[in-house]
Amino acid sequence: MSSSRAIVPTANASRYLQQLCKHWGHKFEVSFDPQAGRVALPFGPVDLKADDAALEVTCTIEGEGDLARMQQVVADHLNRFAHKEGELVFDWQPVA
Template structure:
C-alpha cells in the first residue's frame, strides 16, 4: 500500500495542525514537534507538517481500506476545525520518504 498525501492551502496551517494533534491526543498516541506531528491510529499513522500557507498531511495505513478510512477521518476533522473557510483536500498516492 502506497501512502496518501494532501497539501492543503490555508493561511491557518499551523493552527489546524495544533488543533488536530490536540484533538486526537485525547484518545490516541500523538507526537508533537514545532511545526509537525504524528497521530498513531490503530491501523496506521497520519503525519502532519505546517508551512506558512500549506498544511501537509500524509496517511500510511495497513491496507487500502484503512487508508481510505483514515483519510476520511482526518479530512472530516480538518474541515470541521476550518469551518470559517473552504478548504480543498485532494488526496493522492505518495511515493516519498516517511517524513511529511
C-alpha cells in the same frame, strides 16, 4: 503498506495541525510542535507538516485498513476546525 498525501492550502496550517493533535491526543499517542505532528492511529500514522501557505497531510495504512476512509476521517476533522475559513481542499495523491 499504502500511503497518500494532500497539500492543503491554508494560512492556518499550524493552528489546524495543533488542534488535530490535541483533539486526538485524548485517544491516541501524538507528538507535535507548531510545524510538525504525528498521530499514531491503530491502523497507521497521520503525519502533518505546516508552513505559512499549506498543511501537508500524509496518511499511511500499515497492514489491514481502508486508506480512503482514513483520508475522509482526517479531512472531516480538519474541516470542522476550519469552519470559519470554509471547506479545505484535499487533493489526495498516492505516495510511492
